[in-house]
Amino acid sequence: xxxxxxxxxxxxxxxxxxxxxxxxxxxxxxxxxxxxxxxxxxxxxxxxxxxxxxxxxxxxxxxxxxxxxxxxxxxxxxxxxxxxxxxxxxxxxxxxxxxxxxxxxxxxxxxxxxxxxxxxxxxxxxxxxxxxxxxxxxxxxxxxxxxxxxxxxxxxxxxxxxxxxxxxxxxxxxxxxxxxxxxxxxxxxxxxxxxxxxxxxxxxxxxxxxxxxxxxxxxxxxxxxxxxxxxxxxxxxxxxxxxxxxxxxxxxxxxxxxxxxxxxxxxxxxxxxxxxxxxxxxxxxxxxxxxxxxxxxxxxxxxxxxxxxxxxxxxxxxxxxxxxxxxxxxxxxxxxxxxxxxxxxxxxxxxxxxxxxxxxxxxxxxxxxxxxxxxxxxxxxxxxxxxxxxxxxxxxxxxxxxxxxxxxxxxxxxxxxxxxxxxxxxxxxxxxxxxxxxxxxxxxxx
Amino acid sequence: xxxxxxxxxxxxxxxxxxxxxxxxxxxxxxxxxxxxxxxxxxxxxxxxxxxxxxxxxxxxxxxxxxxxxxxxxxxxxxxxxxxxxxxxxxxxxxxxxxxxxxxxxxxxxxxxxxxxxxxxxxxxxxxxxxxxxxxxxxxxxxxxxxxxxxxxxxxxxxxxxxxxxxxxxxxxxxxxxxxxxxxxxxxxxxxxxxxxxxxxxxxxxxxxxxxxxxxxxxxxxxxxxxxxxxxxxxxxxxxxxxxxxxxxxxxxxxxxxxxxxxxxxxxxxxxxxxxxxxxxxxxxxxxxxxxxxxxxxxxxxxxxxxxxxxxxxxxxxxxxxxxxxxxxxxxxxxxxxxxxxxxxxxxxxxxxxxxxxxxxxxxxxxxxxxxxxxxxxxxxxxxxxxxxxxxxxxxxxxxxxxxxxxxxxxxxxxxxxxxxxxxxxxxxxxxxxxxxxxxxxxxxxxxxxxxxxxxxxxxxxxxxxxxxxxxxxxxxxxxxxxxx
Numbered sequence: 043x044x045x046x047x048x049x050x051x052x053x054x055x056x057x058x059x060x061x062x063x064x065x066x067x068x069x070x071x072x073x074x075x076x077x078x079x080x081x082x083x084x085x086x087x088x089x090x091x092x093x094x095x096x097x098x099x100x101x102x103x104x105x106x107x108x109x110x111x112x113x114x115x116x117x118x119x120x121x122x123x124x125x126x127x128x129x130x131x132x133x134x135x136x137x138x139x140x141x142x143x144x145x146x147x148x149x150x151x152x153x154x155x156x157x158x159x160x161x162x163x164x165x166x167x168x169x170x171x172x173x174x175x176x177x178x179x180x181x182x183x184x185x186x187x188x189x190x191x192x193x194x195x196x197x198x199x200x201x202x203x204x205x206x207x208x209x210x211x212x213x214x215x216x217x218x219x220x221x222x223x224x225x226x227x228x229x230x231x232x233x234x235x236x237x238x239x240x241x242x243x244x245x246x247x248x249x250x251x252x253x254x255x256x257x258x259x260x261x262x263x264x265x266x267x268x269x270x271x272x273x274x275x276x277x278x279x280x281x282x283x284x285x286x287x288x289x290x291x292x293x294x295x296x297x298x299x300x301x302x303x304x305x306x307x308x309x310x311x312x313x314x315x316x317x318x319x320x321x322x323x324x325x326x327x328x329x330x331x332x333x334x335x336x337x338x339x340x341x342x343x344x345x346x347x348x349x350x351x352x353x354x355x356x357x358x359x360x361x362x363x364x365x366x367x368x369x370x371x372x373x374x375x376x377x378x379x380x381x382x383x384x385x386x387x388x389x390x391x392x393x394x395x396x397x398x399x400x401x402x403x404x405x406x407x408x409x410x411x412x413x414x415x416x417x418x419x420x421x422x423x424x425x426x427x428x429x430x431x432x433x434x435x436x437x438x439x440x441x442x443x444x445x446x447x448x449x450x451x452x453x454x455x456x457x458x459x460x461x462x463x464x465x466x467x468x469x470x471x472x473x474x475x476x477x478x479x480x481x482x483x484x485x486x487x488x
Numbered sequence: 489x490x491x492x493x494x495x496x497x498x499x500x501x502x503x504x505x506x507x508x509x510x511x512x513x514x515x516x517x518x519x520x521x522x523x524x525x526x527x528x529x530x531x532x533x534x535x536x537x538x539x540x541x542x543x544x545x546x547x548x549x550x551x552x553x554x555x556x557x558x559x560x561x562x563x564x565x566x567x568x569x570x571x572x573x574x575x576x577x578x579x580x581x582x583x584x585x586x587x588x589x590x591x592x593x594x595x596x597x598x599x600x601x602x603x604x605x606x607x608x609x610x611x612x613x614x615x616x617x618x619x620x621x622x623x624x625x626x627x628x629x630x631x632x633x634x635x636x637x638x639x640x641x642x643x644x645x646x647x648x649x650x651x652x653x654x655x656x657x658x659x660x661x662x663x664x665x666x667x668x669x670x671x672x673x674x675x676x677x678x679x680x681x682x683x684x685x686x687x688x689x690x691x692x693x694x695x696x697x698x699x700x701x702x703x704x705x706x707x708x709x710x711x712x713x714x715x716x717x718x719x720x721x722x723x724x725x726x727x728x729x730x731x732x733x734x735x736x737x738x739x740x741x742x743x744x745x746x747x748x749x750x751x752x753x754x755x756x757x758x759x760x761x762x763x764x765x766x767x768x769x770x771x772x773x774x775x776x777x778x779x780x781x782x783x784x785x786x787x788x789x790x791x792x793x794x795x796x797x798x799x800x801x802x803x804x805x806x807x808x809x810x811x812x813x814x815x816x817x818x819x820x821x822x823x824x825x826x827x828x829x830x831x832x833x834x835x836x837x838x839x840x841x842x843x844x845x846x847x848x849x850x851x852x853x854x855x856x857x858x859x860x861x862x863x864x865x866x867x868x869x870x871x872x873x874x875x876x877x878x879x880x881x882x883x884x885x886x887x888x889x890x891x892x893x894x895x896x897x898x899x900x901x902x903x904x905x906x907x908x909x910x911x912x913x914x915x916x917x918x919x920x921x922x923x924x925x926x927x928x929x930x931x932x933x934x935x936x937x938x939x940x941x942x943x944x945x946x947x948x949x950x951x952x953x954x955x956x957x958x959x960x961x962x963x964x965x966x967x968x969x970x971x972x
Binding site for chain 2: 045056058061063066068071072074078089090098106112114130131133141143148154155172212292310311315334336355368378388389390392434437450468472
């Protein structure tokens with residue numbers, strides 16, 4: 043029998059005899075006859091080759107080859123071959139949660155190293171072993187802040203990813219939280235507005251750096267004011283930018299989250315991705331998700347285990363810090379391998395190259411009649427432009443010329459129909475950037 | 489083994505970045521820059537490859553060992569599904585592309601995979617609609633319970649409680665709590681099913697619904713499940729099917745036909761996508777017509793001309809529950825698996841999962857106490873009480889198995905069984921693998937009689953043995969850089 047089942051007809055008979063029943067049907071007697079499926083119209087099984095043909099046909103219906111300037115929190119970075127090679131080892135990808143540490147030191151040590159890398163990137167003291175993705179990590183951070191402060195008001199800056207903000211609202215719809223959102227001013231946090239909203243009932247203020255418009259900022263002043271009122275600061279970050287940018291740890295952020303896709307994961311049409319979370323040591327017991335800790339074994343040898351499990355659902359049930367059961371270990375490993383390959387210098391260089399190329403495009407676009415580049419703040423590898431035409435129209439025309447030109451903002455920000463965000467990674471060559479500029483010029487200056 | 493950071497040598501590089509080929513180098517102002525370089529390791533590519541290859545060799549995995557971890561369905565993950573998941577036409581698609589005007593044209597293949605998976609999973613489970621968005625089983629539970637809450641809100645129902653059996657996974661009560669409900673726990677009866685008389689006492693007009701795993705974590709299919717469904721529905725409560733154990737019943741019954749209103753499917757269990765050392769998985773959620781209006785957005789639909797598109801126009805939807813369309817790479821693997829197995833193959837999966845579990849149950853029942861002495865479904869639960877009276881506990885037997893090159897079963901779960909050992913062989917294991925496991929379990933019992941102290945030094949064959957978990961929790965050390 044194929045389909046990955048090993049039992050032969052003879053073995054089936056032998057096993058049924060041991061069990062003392064005459065057929066496999068006898069094993070299902072608890073399922074009453076009236077529960078028989080009313081329908082089970084699946085296609086007939088096919089060979090591996092036939093399924094490959096079918097899926098290959100679907101792959102061909104995805105038209106790739108657009109030169110991408112798309113970002114929005116998800117970036118087209120190059121993934122070195124060694125990354126995929128390592129995560130394709132069956133010992134990693136066909137294992138499960140390390141419940142038995144003696145036969146899972148590979149996963150456990152890798153997660154410890156991952157946590158350490160996230161701390162190195164963010165400048166924070168402790169990290170968990172990862173969460174589903176950046177969007178859900180932000181929600182977990184907000185809940186964590188509410189648990190720590192025992193307050194229920196959350197202030198969100200308008201520069202935080204609009205999708206993440208929507209996710210947070212969905213999850214808290216049935217709970218008693220109060221939200222306030224402050225629109226950005228000149229592309230960055232409106233300090234005056236945030237100041238007005240912070241009070242002694244506020245659990246947290248949520249910021250993003252670089253923000254959705256690409257602006258980079260130093261939030262130290264906001265953080266200082268928040269802390270004076272006992273308000274925690276949550277910041278969502280883009281990890282590649284931290285090769286250069288001031289870390290949330292240096293600014294005094296309390297909980298850092300982010301989308302780790304840019305650390306060696308493919309774009310994958312939205313997943314699997316990597317949510318990361320780091321915080322101050324004093325908050326570790328309020329943090330959701332798996333945490334790996336160092337200890338020694340009975341012979342005094344250094345080793346790693348899942349720790350502080352008393353926070354988790356399999357022990358605490360309804361009193362747990364979250365309902366999360368697992369992390370995304372393989373994606374965490376993937377980012378760790380990527381960061382190890384790049385190393386201290388490599389990450390810095392990568393960040394600098396992204397910054398240079400984006401700035402080069404930004405300067406070129408400024409020359410075009412009909413484009414206004416928002417210059418009020420420095421940016422990293424993504425920035426906002428406004429145009430003399432509707433951004434969705436422009437993007438549509440750019441697609442015909444072979445470019446995924448950027449993401450129009452009108453969908454999420456009313457009144458910004460002529461705006462789009464444009465991202466440039468190390469993969470975009472000078473030639474591609476220049477032909478992008480040429481194409482956009484033709485569309486706008488017609 | 490030393491950490492990757494401890495292998496670092498100043499000036500060494502493992503990867504060469506593409507050059508910055510533009511004629512400028514931007515200097516950011518100091519107040520926006522980090523004070524010191526990020527202290528990542530400085531290692532060569534070979535250092536990296538060797539380090540992680542060696543780490544991998546310290547893991548037990550399905551590819552290398554029998555892994556009968558109960559409740560986790562550690563079946564073989566076909567290599568073919570990995571191959572399709574790595575096709576660049578799928579991996580290189582930016583998730584915002586279909587949200588551009590005309591952008592859907594460029595992602596028809598991926599959208600079709602999601603669309604067809606909705607049909608396939610609906611047919612397997614008897615539900616009317618599916619969302620592929622939930623990123624894990626527990627995430628599916630939360631999505632399902634939030635839809636239940638939206639249903640009650642829309643009807644003006646005043647509901648307060650979600651009922652879970654004492655045998656449930658911890659995620660069920662945890663999910664109910666974070667979705668804003670209080671949890672009521674009902675005990676099991678002598679046969680391992682929900683105690684129906686006790687359940688009746690808990691059901692009131694304030695019952696929002698019940699979360700039920702079927703077969704449950706005792707490996708028992710409740711033959712009176714229709715009575716439970718009717719009881720909960722009689723107060724306009726909703727039935728949530730935790731699909732953790734769907735691997736037992738495919739082609740034998742469908743939750744939708746029995747009357748369940750919502751279900752999540754753990755594709756990393758039932759549909760053979762890899763567990764990844766603890767994720768990423770995926771937890772698609774199916775619903776019947778009652779809950780359909782509340783499904784999360786976006787939904788993947790087909791226009792009259794056969795074009796697939798994302799529909800956000802559902803005013804009653806609970807909204808966004810994930811950033812995009814789910815763990816696409818995982819859903820694609822499950823899709824390939826279902827297409828290969830087909831109608832008969834999917835049914836065979838459950839038949840053989842149940843056959844294998846009963847074979848182990850029958851052969852070990854004279855040596856270890858069964859929690860429930862009856863035909864089981866895809867897993868069987870033993871208790872090591874007899875062995876523990878000799879000083880050998882379930883955990884000790886687990887360590888013995890590790891020395892025998894076998895991954896231990898789940899121990900100490902379900903919480904309802906003392907010294908529990910939960911064994912799930914899955915359909916992909918051969919009789920000789922199970923026979924060897926059975927022999928090893930019998931030897932462990934013999935050793936518990938002859939030399940129980942011996943267990944405390946196990947495992948002996950692994951790089952480490954019996955970590956001090958108390959020390960780990962007390963002297964919290966979770967970051968290499970905190971030591972420096």
